[in-house]
Amino acid sequence: MRVRKEFKRREGVKSARLVVIAAEGRSTENIYFESMKASLCASDVHVEVLHRDSNDSSPENVYEQIRKFMAEYNIEDDDQLWIVVDKDKWKDKMLSTVALYCAQNANLHFCVSNPCFELWLLLHIEDVATYDKEQMEALSKNKKVNTQNTWLKKRLKDLTGHYRESDYDATELLPHINTAIERAEKLDTVPTDRWPQRVGTRVYLLAKSIIGKTEYTDKSQRGGKE
Numbered sequence: 001m002r003v004r005k006e007f008k009r010r011e012g013v014k015s016a017r018l019v020v021i022a023a024e025g026r027s028t029e030n031i032y033f034e035s036m037k038a039s040l041c042a043s044d045v046h047v048e049v050l051h052r053d054s055n056d057s058s059p060e061n062v063y064e065q066i067r068k069f070m071a072e073y074n075i076e077d078d079d080q081l082w083i084v085v086d087k088d089k090w091k092d093k094m095l096s097t098v099a100l101y102c103a104q105n106a107n108l109h110f111c112v113s114n115p116c117f118e119l120w121l122l123l124h125i126e127d128v129a130t131y132d133k134e135q136m137e138a139l140s141k142n143k144k145v146n147t148q149n150t151w152l153k154k155r156l157k158d159l160t161g162h163y164r165e166s167d168y169d170a171t172e173l174l175p176h177i178n179t180a181i182e183r184a185e186k187l188d189t190v191p192t193d194r195w196p197q198r199v200g201t202r203v204y205l206l207a208k209s210i211i212g213k214t215e216y217t218d219k220s221q222r223g224g225k226e
Contacts, residue, residue, distance in 0.1 A: 044212065
């Protein structure tokens with residue numbers, strides 16, 4: 001029988017709760033969560049951001065990255081392993097498969113943004129709940145507006161002056177994280193759904209867990225509907 005290794009947790013905090021993050025994007029999410037780890041992580045939390053070299057970014061591939069981590073290391077009861085993916089191009093069937101895996105393991109958490117992770121970044125600087133019907137439709141569809149940018153990427157670029165998915169300053173956003181949490185929570189009008197069916201993002205739950213703002217409880221993975 002294979003013996004799992006002990007993961008080296010935050011120095012000086014033997015009981016640190018482990019928060020492991022595997023994300024669909026190769027850069028955008030990692031830039032943000034590494035910045036959180038460096039400046040906003042609660043003293044009793046150890047954040048580990050898993051990086052990926054390949055372009056295999058389907059929800060199932062992200063889950064597989066987490067599964068391999070769980071197979072290698074001992075996981076404590078209060079440890080959390082997060083699968084961070086976008087809704088945009090993925091079919092409900094694929095999302096449902098990964099949501100089921102998460103529902104079957106209390107350590108696994110399914111974190112979906114609809115349409116994508118950039119929505120979470122935008123909520124730090126703008127309240128999309130104030131959008132009119134036309135703006136909300138454009139956000140929801142998030143179509144390409146030019147050769148380089150989708151609607152959300154262009155919006156972030158217009159508001160911050162510079163944004164590329166592999167090159168942006170997350171430290172400028174983090175002072176507004178509590179505002180982003182509040183805005184995202186208000187958008188999440190049906191928390192029992194396994195992912196946001198309309199514009200919304202569950203990243204606020206992960207952010208709360210990292211900063212230790214509240215005890216994390218995910219209603220969407222315990223018998224919730226699609």
